[in-house]
Amino acid sequence: MPRVSFEHITKTYGLMKVLDDLNLSIDDGDFLVLLGPSGCGKTTLLNLLAGLLDVTDGRIMIGDRDVTDLDPKDRGLAMVFQSYALYPTKTVHGNLKFGLSASKLPREEIEKRIAWAAKLLQIEPLLNRKPGQLSGGQRQRVAIGRALVKNVGVFLFDEPLSNLDAKLRTEMRLEIKKLHDQLKSTVVYVTHDQIEAMTMATKIAVMNAGVIQQFGTPDEIYERPANLFVAGFIGSPAMNLRKAKLSTATGKIEAVFASGVRLDVSDYPFAQTPAEGAEVIIGLRPEHFTLAANGPVAASFDVPVQYAERTGPDASAYFRFEDDLLALRVEPDTAARLTPGEAVSVSYLKGKANLFDARTGQRM
Amino acid sequence: MTDLTVSQKSLGAEVAVRSAPYFPRKKKAITGRSIAVLVFLSICALFFCVPLYVVITTSFKTMEQIREGAMFALPNVWTLEAWDHAWNSACSGTRCEGLKVGFWNSVYILIPSLILSIGLSIVTGYALALWNVKWAGPFLFVLFICAFVPFQIIMFPLISMTAAMKVYGSIWGVAIIHAILAMPVLTLIFRNYYKDIPQEIMSAAVMDSGSFWKIFFEIILPMSGNILIVVLILQITSIWNDYLIGVTFGGLGGQPMTVNLANLITISTGTVRYNDNMAAALLTAIPPLVIYFFVGKLFVQGITAGAIKG
Ligand SMILES: Nc1ncnc2c1ncn2[C@@H]1O[C@H](COP(=O)(O)OP(=O)(O)OP(=O)(O)O)[C@@H](O)[C@H]1O
Numbered sequence: 001m002p003r004v005s006f007e008h009i010t011k012t013y014g015l016m017k018v019l020d021d022l023n024l025s026i027d028d029g030d031f032l033v034l035l036g037p038s039g040c041g042k043t044t045l046l047n048l049l050a051g052l053l054d055v056t057d058g059r060i061m062i063g064d065r066d067v068t069d070l071d072p073k074d075r076g077l078a079m080v081f082q083s084y085a086l087y088p089t090k091t092v093h094g095n096l097k098f099g100l101s102a103s104k105l106p107r108e109e110i111e112k113r114i115a116w117a118a119k120l121l122q123i124e125p126l127l128n129r130k131p132g133q134l135s136g137g138q139r140q141r142v143a144i145g146r147a148l149v150k151n152v153g154v155f156l157f158d159e160p161l162s163n164l165d166a167k168l169r170t171e172m173r174l175e176i177k178k179l180h181d182q183l184k185s186t187v188v189y190v191t192h193d194q195i196e197a198m199t200m201a202t203k204i205a206v207m208n209a210g211v212i213q214q215f216g217t218p219d220e221i222y223e224r225p226a227n228l229f230v231a232g233f234i235g236s237p238a239m240n241l242r243k244a245k246l247s248t249a250t251g252k253i254e255a256v257f258a259s260g261v262r263l264d265v266s267d268y269p270f271a272q273t274p275a276e277g278a279e280v281i282i283g284l285r286p287e288h289f290t291l292a293a294n295g296p297v298a299a300s301f302d303v304p305v306q307y308a309e310r311t312g313p314d315a316s317a318y319f320r321f322e323d324d325l326l327a328l329r330v331e332p333d334t335a336a337r338l339t340p341g342e343a344v345s346v347s348y349l350k351g352k353a354n355l356f357d358a359r360t361g362q363r364m
Numbered sequence: 365m366t367d368l369t370v371s372q373k374s375l376g377a378e379v380a381v382r383s384a385p386y387f388p389r390k391k392k393a394i395t396g397r398s399i400a401v402l403v404f405l406s407i408c409a410l411f412f413c414v415p416l417y418v419v420i421t422t423s424f425k426t427m428e429q430i431r432e433g434a435m436f437a438l439p440n441v442w443t444l445e446a447w448d449h450a451w452n453s454a455c456s457g458t459r460c461e462g463l464k465v466g467f468w469n470s471v472y473i474l475i476p477s478l479i480l481s482i483g484l485s486i487v488t489g490y491a492l493a494l495w496n497v498k499w500a501g502p503f504l505f506v507l508f509i510c511a512f513v514p515f516q517i518i519m520f521p522l523i524s525m526t527a528a529m530k531v532y533g534s535i536w537g538v539a540i541i542h543a544i545l546a547m548p549v550l551t552l553i554f555r556n557y558y559k560d561i562p563q564e565i566m567s568a569a570v571m572d573s574g575s576f577w578k579i580f581f582e583i584i585l586p587m588s589g590n591i592l593i594v595v596l597i598l599q600i601t602s603i604w605n606d607y608l609i610g611v612t613f614g615g616l617g618g619q620p621m622t623v624n625l626a627n628l629i630t631i632s633t634g635t636v637r638y639n640d641n642m643a644a645a646l647l648t649a650i651p652p653l654v655i656y657f658f659v660g661k662l663f664v665q666g667i668t669a670g671a672i673k674g
């Protein structure tokens with residue numbers, strides 16, 4: 001199965017440059033999620049790969065074929081659209097069959113594949129219905145089925161779950177993941193939902209304003225965000241980003257906040273030894289705080305509670321820290337005990353801080 | 365269109381009010397305004413109904429009764445004689461073969477020009493709306509201009525063109541001219557209808573098949589029912605009711621029913637046979653009426669349906 005690569009891709013709409021010299025390569029069997037805020041060019045990139053848009057400059061390779069100038073039907077791809085894009089006048093069976101209309105297969109083979117996909121997706125009882133007579137989840141399945149029957153190496157998904165309700169979204173998420181594990185195909189999946197990205201992807205490419213900010217496994221992206229954009233974009237509640245100055249005066253390397261709170265970052269894997277007084281942005285994950293200061297911690301300080309909120313199994317507490325809010329993940333019963341205004345001692349775990357150069361915004 | 369949606373909305377509102385807990389409303393008093401409206405509407409109705417009444421009753425009368433002069437009287441004896449005469453043997457000029465010649469001419473004009481005009485404009489509209497066509501914008505603009513060129517201006521060039529094509533003065537001449545003149549408007553209608561097809565459906569079809577014709581016949585055409593009905597009715601009535609093109613391009617052999625009718629009525633010798641004339645007029649008017657009766661409802665649906673949902 002093929003490897004997909006974008007080489008120096010530029011795309012302009014009129015005078016507006018949406019993608020500029022973008023490079024990305026997707027390994028065989030990868031589940032790549034393109035993640036980014038609205039309007040960052042995810043759909044554009046996917047449509048370029050599908051051949052629905054023409055590149056302004058650059059080259060797209062699938063396997064060792066240059067597909068830049070190939071017709072969409074000849075690229076060996078299948079795509080699932082956000083709005084499902086089922087053909088309203090055809091039955092489910094007709095929809096799946098039309099997916100194979102470019103392939104010139106013998107009839108028995110077509111029927112065999114339709115039966116296989118229908119069984120896999122459990123849409124057999126629906127084969128004679130029209131799309132208008134299906135629920136959202138069923139339509140989604142049919143749309144996936146129409147892609148599956150093509151039996152291609154690369155599947156493209158453009159926000160396929162965004163029209164579904166939360167429960168169905170979770171179900172379909174698992175199902176798509178299962179399909180990927182089963183078929184071992186390469187998937188390019190566009191979403192702006194980071195939970196989808198974190199749960200399904202084997203690789204994530206975080207995009208912003210047409211530029212790939214970071215490309216890596218979900219763990220890498222989450223644990224070691226490459227720059228401030230990724231740090232702020234991934235995670236909910238978002239990572240706490242604060243300005244600080246580095247100090248080596250005490251023999252340890254410490255980040256000193258404006259309020260004087262010192263956070264030990266000696267164990268941070270600096271690429272080069274930082275200068276005394278270097279301006280940094282320090283990123284602290286809400287879940288790396290603890291209210292019970294036992295074990296090795298990087299810093300402990302007292303902050304007043306602003307408010308706490310519960311989000312199902314989790315709870316978040318917000319503290320006032322240097323004229324801004326500091327988000328912490330806490331146990332729900334702890335959250336219930338916090339009263340606004342009360343000063344609480346919070347600690348940050350050792351070795352969990354993220355440091356970014358204040359000038360470039362890049363990870364140090 | 366706007367009026368329609370507004371009235372639909374207010375209708376919806378009224379339904380909502382009715383299903384809410386029922387508060388008896390005060391009966392509206394008959395006001396001066398509503399009387400004025402009623403009177404106006406009645407006059408309008410009479411304006412259309414009285415001539416229609418005269419035409420219909422006269423067509424069933426005998427010539428003896430007509431000579432008595434009581435225009436509004438019902439027929440003494442109801443007879444289909446005039447209808448039979450008008451259809452089979454009324455004379456226009458020297459030929460006495462009735463209206464049926466014109467009727468069949470109209471049918472023979474109608475069918476090829478329908479096929480030609482709708483066939484060409486539906487495919488052009490589809491290409492312009494859903495495929496990347498170079499110069500689509502300027503082309504649409506030209507079509508738009510063409511749709512507003514009065515026929516009279518291009519009449520003479522068209523005559524010499526059809527003459528050069530050796531179809532002038534025949535049924536084919538009339539059919540081709542009808543088709544050509546309808547093309548710009550029909551293309552714009554189809555193009556605007558297809559513009560509403562969701563982009564993703566087209567993208568999916570392009571990835572699935574990629575064939576212009578296969579997508580047209582399998583996906584797009586089945587979605588075009590509404591607009592086809594609208595266009596069919598528009599075309600049938602305008603072609604059937606046309607006089608000018610028929611009289612200009614039909615020559616002697618290709619006269620449609622309207623021209624036939626006019627000749628029947630104007631080129632008559634001796635006494636004017638009012639009953640024949642009325643029957644002939646009614647015969648000519650019947651086909652579009654029948655169409656309206658049978659598919660009029662679909663027509664309204666088609667116009668209001670507009671966008672296609674994916
Ligand atoms: N046909 C077009 N003409 C001009 N600009 C366009 C066109 N299509 C997209 N754009 C612009 O290109 C940028 C990227 O669009 P794109 O659809 O790729 O965003 P996206 O990342 O998919 O966003 P979303 O998450 O909202 O779907 C946007 O700023 C958009 O306004």
Ligand SMILES: [Mg+2]
Pocket residue numbers: 042043044
């Ligand atoms: Mg998008």
